[in-house]
Amino acid sequence: MRKVIVVDATWLKNGYGGVLVFAKAQDPNQHDYPLAFAVLDGENDASWTWFFEMLKSVIPDSCELVFMSDINRIMISAIVNVFSQAHHGHCLWHLKENVKLHACGVRKDIVGHRFMELGRYYTVADFNSAYDSFKISYPSAYKYVEEQTEEDRWARVFFQRDRYNLDTSNSVESMKNINKEATTWALIPMLDCIIGKFSDWFNQHWKDAVSGSIDSKLVPRVKNCLHELWPVAQKLHVRKIDSYVFEYEITDTEGKMFLVSLVERSCTCKVWDYEKFSCLHGLAAYISLAATFISMSCAQNTTGTELGHLHILGHFMLCPTSLLGMYRITSGR
Numbered sequence: 001m002r003k004v005i006v007v008d009a010t011w012l013k014n015g016y017g018g019v020l021v022f023a024k025a026q027d028p029n030q031h032d033y034p035l036a037f038a039v040l041d042g043e044n045d046a047s048w049t050w051f052f053e054m055l056k057s058v059i060p061d062s063c064e065l066v067f068m069s070d071i072n073r074i075m076i077s078a079i080v081n082v083f084s085q086a087h088h089g090h091c092l093w094h095l096k097e098n099v100k101l102h103a104c105g106v107r108k109d110i111v112g113h114r115f116m117e118l119g120r121y122y123t124v125a126d127f128n129s130a131y132d133s134f135k136i137s138y139p140s141a142y143k144y145v146e147e148q149t150e151e152d153r154w155a156r157v158f159f160q161r162d163r164y165n166l167d168t169s170n171s172v173e174s175m176k177n178i179n180k181e182a183t184t185w186a187l188i189p190m191l192d193c194i195i196g197k198f199s200d201w202f203n204q205h206w207k208d209a210v211s212g213s214i215d216s217k218l219v220p221r222v223k224n225c226l227h228e229l230w231p232v233a234q235k236l237h238v239r240k241i242d243s244y245v246f247e248y249e250i251t252d253t254e255g256k257m258f259l260v261s262l263v264e265r266s267c268t269c270k271v272w273d274y275e276k277f278s279c280l281h282g283l284a285a286y287i288s289l290a291a292t293f294i295s296m297s298c299a300q301n302t303t304g305t306e307l308g309h310l311h312i313l314g315h316f317m318l319c320p321t322s323l324l325g326m327y328r329i330t331s332g333r
């Protein structure tokens, strides 16, 4: 399970008041994984603190943990107090709505789109270039972003923890929408309805996991993604830089060069580093490595150096799971 917890709340419309809170995570196949839900009497310090203390009883505080939410000062304060080691990120979508409000004389939807793009660049160089352009094109929006937001809370390149593809709290919206009608009911029927839906989801996912092949090393989303990249990756020019630490120089179809380290699971495009499964260039390097392994296995006269390679390779081939960034969904993690 990815250590990013998305939290959001919705007001109840049942006449009693209060808010319904959801906390969810995401599995490697990018399925929502509900962690907790609760009804609070309101969005105040005591209620939020109680909720996060209950959450902490099942999910320990950790410096690897990330919370993602909109800029709700009371909620963020409670997170900081209860999960003192965790990091907090601001929902890019909610920030975008604020940025649009501060854009003057331009199309607000385009400003919002450009801001979302800023938050999702993979390299600092690309971010800086786009941010300079944003400053010139949308000075009033830029002033708001510069003065009222913290870049390391929303921009991927400055974010200090692993947040994978999670940069908004919108995914909780789906849980709110699914239970929209129930939020108008009395508490007990509403709680029964939510528990029933979660039980159905878990039951369905368990059945899906059990029905999958035990030979598959990839979750379906990663498998499909790499399957689409494969024909392009096969054609890229690959040059081995260092045989012992598996570094490769990859040249893409536009002539741009990238440095891949299979051991570090890293590429200078930074997609692998952030998304946690191989980018196009990493896949090209892996295909090249696999071809080398096959040809070396077929060699009749194996030299001492080649034996060294094979030893490293044998060790290396044991970790295709982490190499290609996948965990088996059947493991229950």
Ligand SMILES: [Zn+2]
Binding pocket: 258, 267, 268, 269, 270, 271, 272, 279, 280, 281, 282
């Ligand atoms: Zn790459």
